[in-house]
Amino acid sequence: MNDIAMIEEKTPNIPKLILAATGSLKIAVVLLSLGLFLVFVGTLAQTRLGTWEVIDTYFRGVYVMVPVRLITELFQGKENEALRGPYLFFPGGFTILGLLSLNLLSAMCQKIARDCKSSARAVLLRRHVGIYILHVGLIVMFAGEFVTGLYAEEGTMTIPVGGWADHVEDHRATELVFLDTSDPEQDRHIVIPESLLMRHAATNGDGEIISHSDLPFDVRVEDYMTNAEFLVRERVAAFRGAGSRIGANRIPRWPGTEPRQNIPAITVTLIDKENGQPIGTWLCAAAPEQLKLNPELSIALERVESVLGPDMPFHILSLPLAGQQEVKEGMPTMQLRLARRYMGYRVYLDKVEHDVYDGTGLPRNFSSDVRVADQTAGVEHKSHIWMNHPLRYDNETFYQHQMDAGVGLTGLMVVNNPGAWLPYISCGIVTLGMLVQFSVSLFGYGRRSMR
């Protein structure tokens, strides 16, 4: 062996090493096992957490701290108290999927490199082409989950018969909005997103305030609760509005196994921008209609209304400025509401139908006749939406979701998923790969038989 050959042998081939390390079948087996375990604990976690919370933390997270008691309580029985440590550090769904994609890609590259180096290159490449295509199909499928997890948006659009809607509401997030309705033509929204509210709530001990040139006030988030229970309390002078008579206690989000709606709540102190003095502290809830179901709260709310005025509902707290005690039409209001996404066009609802099977109350069909009026694009588009027959417009898909035919309301689930077609494309590629591989094997067998 000459010197050059010896040097070549000693010098590591980095790309080859990387491919060998990441494309190992053992790694694939380990990752698939981790994935199976993650699905298992993620399913268990839904008895404690909301479905979307589990999806975000377990299946679309980088890592997750799995409470060990989640597993041990399978044998020891479930306890009602909240789960605490010890925790098991575990890779999240995105990490496992990312590594699995890398593993698959490396394995494919290794195979192609090996085939290319062989003296029977043409034969091997032809023989394995179906497998390459299969690998590409699986990678596209994994990419689809990444795109959906990172970029898909969904929410509900509620429209009354004879009315229209131009936005969807995301039931998984809230926002604090200052709404200025003084302009006769348009409303102005100044929106603080939930992530910012939560970050400031976590650091409120530092006295950090949210300040922005568009905000009419500086805002200090005293507390933010992703789910709260409410109770009537003695008058608390520090609070303005409904919060003076109604208190909120933080409770865990309802688990995915509970058909109950979370009621996020926030307490905020507004601070005068000019003199830096607090104007007052307010309690806002994002789903006040749920509170009305509780008779005691209902009474307390009406009591608050009787003091503050009839048009002072719980989540739409008009803001009497310093020195002004009366709420007037057009005054800026503050609301904690479900996060909104405005579409730029209107969807009108002309008709709803709720059919049941004859002689029973079993639903047979829900459908909505809608019109999309997009002034910017000069489009007026009519559509009949019913089960499994959504309307697709402007990258959004409108599914029939809920209905109250008695009141005359429809609820559409609106999904904007740039990766919606990737699973279909992936399935097509995988099918093609299998057909090619089958054909190559079949023709190879045929040729050999002929000889």
Place this chain on the structure above:
Amino acid sequence: MRLNKNVFLIAGFGLTALVGCGEEAEITSYTTDKPGHVDPQVRDQMGMPMNHPSVMPGTQPSGNGEDLVAPTQLDGIAFEVPEAWRYTGVGQFLLASFQITPATKMTISQAGGALTAQVNRWRGQLGLGSVEGEVDPASLEHIETAVGEMLIVDLASEDGTRRMRIGMMPHMSDGQPTGQTWFFKLDGDGSDVEENVAAFDSMLAGLSPAQ
């Protein structure tokens, strides 16, 4: 060994890339069209109530009432209010609100709660003390209607400047009580209320099942 190092390097790089995917949302400001009112003709054709609070969720009553159409039925009950009572819309907890004079209004709502608690709440609003013990429904005024018996509570402040006259009736669904109560509340200036008591009682007596 070298192999393992590479594995950790790549895994670390992948994790860092994934962690970097998150982004901080910021304060935004934008304008939108005002929430639209529903078309009463379309709803009428469909035989649907015009002014249920959830018809326009998230919107506020217009306040001036000029572009609103007064409802004639709500949640299975039909009623007729005097023309002079100006409809001012719905609230988060009000099914309908009518302004009679600048200081007097009639509202329709549904809520839960025991009779005594309700009476004490209204008494509190008028600056009166709570009643001792339970309020006996038999001691209250009654009005017979085509949709059930209405209990009437009539309260006035000590100086007589404010008066409330409230009609209460159990809310029913498919013939069964839902635990909620209908409230028809005439509330405001003492003399205004006095002038409108007859019209209010007549409206209550004329309640009928919605067609």
